[in-house]
Amino acid sequence: MKVRDLMSYPIATVRPEATVLEAAKRMAAEKKGSVLVARDGLLKECLGIVTTSRIFLKVFSEGRDPAAVAVREIMTAGPLVTIDLDASTREAARLMREHNIRRLPVMKDGALVGIITSKDLLSCVV
Numbered sequence: 612m613k614v615r616d617l618m619s620y621p622i623a624t625v626r627p628e629a630t631v632l633e634a635a636k637r638m639a640a641e642k643k644g645s646v647l648v649a650r651d652g653l654l655k656e657c658l659g660i661v662t663t664s665r666i667f668l669k670v671f672s673e674g675r676d677p678a679a680v681a682v683r684e685i686m687t688a689g690p691l692v693t694i695d696l697d698a699s700t701r702e703a704a705r706l707m708r709e710h711n712i713r714r715l716p717v718m719k720d721g722a723l724v725g726i727i728t729s730k731d732l733l734s735c736v737v
Contacts, residue, residue, distance in 0.1 A: 612700045618725035624649045627683035659686035
């Protein structure tokens, strides 16, 4: 099975200057566990990723106000580990395990076209 068969799209994005509160609202509205950080929504300029666990660890556990913290302050900055659209799901699982991550941005011709998660991979074995 290929990554293209399981990935999610369109991708939820926020600008680096957006607040963590804005990012969290975007995740909730789109029912996503992460948002990619991109300059002006241009997916060729992906700067990083913000996940719900990152928000908890870097904002709430430190007692910071999510409306006063910029996404760029807490994002996991690039270069991100990515995978090609036509790669196998086995390769996606290997990369996630090797890098201890749960989300892989999916690329085609240098542009982000989707994201595949560990949850997506589990759906093809259950």
